[in-house]
Amino acid sequence: MTTPMTHDRARTLGSAWVDDELGAADVVTLRTHLDECAACTAHVESMRTLGDAVRAMPRLRPGPAVAAAVIAAVEGAPRPSARRTTGRTGRRLTPLALAAAAVAAVVAVVVGGGAQPGTPFAILPASAQTVALQRLTSVYLERDIVETPDGDAAQRRTVTEKVWWQAPDRLRLERTVVDAAGRRTAELILRRGADRYDAGNGRRMATRRGAPALDVLPEPLSPTVPLLGRPTGPGPVIAGRPTTTYELEIEGGRRVAQVDTARFVILGGADSFVLSKAELRNGVPTAIRTVRRLDLNVAIDPQRFELPEADEESDLGFVERAPGQLTISPPARPRGLRAVRAAAAGAAEALLFQRGAFPVLISTAAPRDASGPVDVQTTTVRGRAAVLRIPLYGYPSVTFTYERRPITLTSPLRPAELIDLAAQMYFPAE
Amino acid sequence: MDEGSFAEVVREHTPLVFGVVLRRVGDRSLAEDLTQETFLHAWRGRASFRGDDEAGAGTSLRGWLCAIAHNVVRDHARAQRRRPVEVPEPGHLDLPDPSDAADGMELDEAMDRLRVALHGLPARHREMFLLRERDGLTYKEIAVAMSCPIGTVMSGLARARERLIAAVGA
Numbered sequence: 147m148t149t150p151m152t153h154d155r156a157r158t159l160g161s162a163w164v165d166d167e168l169g170a171a172d173v174v175t176l177r178t179h180l181d182e183c184a185a186c187t188a189h190v191e192s193m194r195t196l197g198d199a200v201r202a203m204p205r206l207r208p209g210p211a212v213a214a215a216v217i218a219a220v221e222g223a224p225r226p227s228a229r230r231t232t233g234r235t236g237r238r239l240t241p242l243a244l245a246a247a248a249v250a251a252v253v254a255v256v257v258g259g260g261a262q263p264g265t266p267f268a269i270l271p272a273s274a275q276t277v278a279l280q281r282l283t284s285v286y287l288e289r290d291i292v293e294t295p296d297g298d299a300a301q302r303r304t305v306t307e308k309v310w311w312q313a314p315d316r317l318r319l320e321r322t323v324v325d326a327a328g329r330r331t332a333e334l335i336l337r338r339g340a341d342r343y344d345a346g347n348g349r350r351m352a353t354r355r356g357a358p359a360l361d362v363l364p365e366p367l368s369p370t371v372p373l374l375g376r377p378t379g380p381g382p383v384i385a386g387r388p389t390t391t392y393e394l395e396i397e398g399g400r401r402v403a404q405v406d407t408a409r410f411v412i413l414g415g416a417d418s419f420v421l422s423k424a425e426l427r428n429g430v431p432t433a434i435r436t437v438r439r440l441d442l443n444v445a446i447d448p449q450r451f452e453l454p455e456a457d458e459e460s461d462l463g464f465v466e467r468a469p470g471q472l473t474i475s476p477p478a479r480p481r482g483l484r485a486v487r488a489a490a491a492g493a494a495e496a497l498l499f500q501r502g503a504f505p506v507l508i509s510t511a512a513p514r515d516a517s518g519p520v521d522v523q524t525t526t527v528r529g530r531a532a533v534l535r536i537p538l539y540g541y542p543s544v545t546f547t548y549e550r551r552p553i554t555l556t557s558p559l560r561p562a563e564l565i566d567l568a569a570q571m572y573f574p575a576e
Numbered sequence: 577m578d579e580g581s582f583a584e585v586v587r588e589h590t591p592l593v594f595g596v597v598l599r600r601v602g603d604r605s606l607a608e609d610l611t612q613e614t615f616l617h618a619w620r621g622r623a624s625f626r627g628d629d630e631a632g633a634g635t636s637l638r639g640w641l642c643a644i645a646h647n648v649v650r651d652h653a654r655a656q657r658r659r660p661v662e663v664p665e666p667g668h669l670d671l672p673d674p675s676d677a678a679d680g681m682e683l684d685e686a687m688d689r690l691r692v693a694l695h696g697l698p699a700r701h702r703e704m705f706l707l708r709e710r711d712g713l714t715y716k717e718i719a720v721a722m723s724c725p726i727g728t729v730m731s732g733l734a735r736a737r738e739r740l741i742a743a744v745g746a
Contacts, residue, residue: 161734165708167715192741199690199744200709208594212608216590216615217583 151179153186160190164197286310289385290439297432301326304438381405384421385440400426472497474510474553476571483571506567507556527565528573534561548572582622585637586615592638592711593645596721599706600649610652614645638713639720646721693743701736704729 151159159176162168168176180187291305308320322332381389381404389404403423410418419440424431469475469488472495476483479499483506487498494511523534525544532546543556544564555568593614598607618625618641625640694702700722707713707721715733719726
């Protein structure tokens with residue numbers, strides 16, 4: 147015996163039928179209802195009419211330059227590295243996931259920690275004629291910049307920056323500015339500019355408009371210039387590096403930039419360093435920023451990455467706790483891992499560890515990824531069933547059951563490394 | 577996916593991505609910028625894209641691009657606000673402004689009612705509806721684009737159509 151279809155259900159199925167998305171069995175059921183229901187039949191017909199009307203509405207289209215600029219950039223870009231054999235890694239994607247994770251606010255204040263760069267020193271190209279493609283997994287650079295706002299030499303200031311960049315939203319930028327009057331200010335920016343600290347006293351600074359946009363790439367790396375600009379010839383040698391001059395228009399203004407001729411594969415993308423840039427007003431350069439010194443992937447002093455303590459409240463209901471107050475904890479702690487934050491909210495708990503420069507987040511909360519495709523795979527952690535999630539815009543996570551409790555590890559490690567870490571922590575070899 | 581085939585993808589899908597972005601940001605110039613940004617992200621992440629196989633597994637290209645576009649818009653909004661907040665739904669449509677006589681577009685009264693009705697829809701339902709009717713995406717593609725189950729797409733479209741029909745008397 148079948149339950150008679152409600153009008154509401156018939157209209158839901160009718161909507162899918164109009165879209166040719168209804169299964170054969172449901173079509174038969176729907177037709178039976180429509181044969182006896184004039185109101186639903188009229189509604190389905192109205193849905194078709196509605197679709198015709200919407201499709202007939204004029205629509206704005208992008209200018210031809212949009213596609214052309216993208217194609218030019220792509221066809222001019224070197225191929226990305228072939229680091230594909232071990233599967234997708236969070237590091238080569240554009241990560242947003244921890245921003246959406248349940249304990250994002252807890253994580254945000256502790257990116258950094260002791261440093262283990264683990265990347266070979268980059269040998270930079272010397273020839274202006276050679277566009278070398280180099281591979282860097284993560285970047286640590288130091289640079290001195292001279293800024294001349296409005297082209298006014300009296301306002302010239304020097305900026306020393308130390309940038310540790312692992313992924314597009316995993317950035318630690320330490321900046322010291324000395325203005326023309328000799329006044330010195332310092333700030334520390336973590337992750338997308340959302341968390342800013344006064345490097346002097348460790349206090350979190352109020353966010354402000356006009357802060358550097360860090361959500362896509364740190365400013366030293368800029369695919370936008372080669373993407374939107376057009377090369378106009380060789381530029382000057384800046385900080386010992388040959389450059390190419392690009393001209394481009396952004397936000398209605400003309401700009402000129404000198405870009406390092408070397409190309410680097412960083413996190414899967416081909417990027418270059420912008421070594422100088424200026425806005426042109428009536429042909430006169432203003433807002434000039436020029437690099438005077440650039441050291442790339444120099445050895446990192448671990449002391450540089452001791453973050454200041456700062457009060458931080460989660461807006462997601464998590465309350466900080468001492469790690470020992472949580473019920474979750476790793477039974478075994480691999481060498482080099484140290485707990486830096488712990489928090490609880492309702493039934494969920496989170497524990498953040500630091501392994502070198504990489505955060506390792508352990509939580510009992512269900513993994514939450516930023517919107518976008520997520521590859522979900524079944525796997526094992528030391529023979530135990532586990533689920534590996536690799537979001538397009540996030541870091542890999544592995545979830546397994548430990549003492550009847552779901553545990554999720556999230557970290558910008560390769561999936562195999564993440565699983566191995568989970569095994570070391572929870573199921574050390576018997 | 578090599579440069580050549582990706583160039584084809586860009587040529588074919590720029591109007592789709594532009595429409596998705598424009599509906600979120602409402603500014604043509606900004607939408608063009610973020611459309612470029614979307615394809616740049618797609619190019620970088622192309623190795624992670626798995627197209628549909630014969631069994632229908634994997635991710636559809638159009639849905640994947642739309643999902644990236646949504647993230648690019650959200651990131652842009654976050655960068656503007658310096659706070660990790662949800663992007664407010666301004667309710668823009670990829671339609672010419674009816675007051676813009678220079679475009680020579682004349683929308684009759686019925687079209688205007690439809691436009692108003694579309695603005696009145698919940699943002700997610702409106703986007704599902706436009707992805708389906710304006711952009712021709714399948715339910716599976718919309719599900720990928722909106723990061724939701726196909727059942728949600730099915731019910732969301734039905735609700736959107738019900739409200740629109742009630743509003744415009746189609």
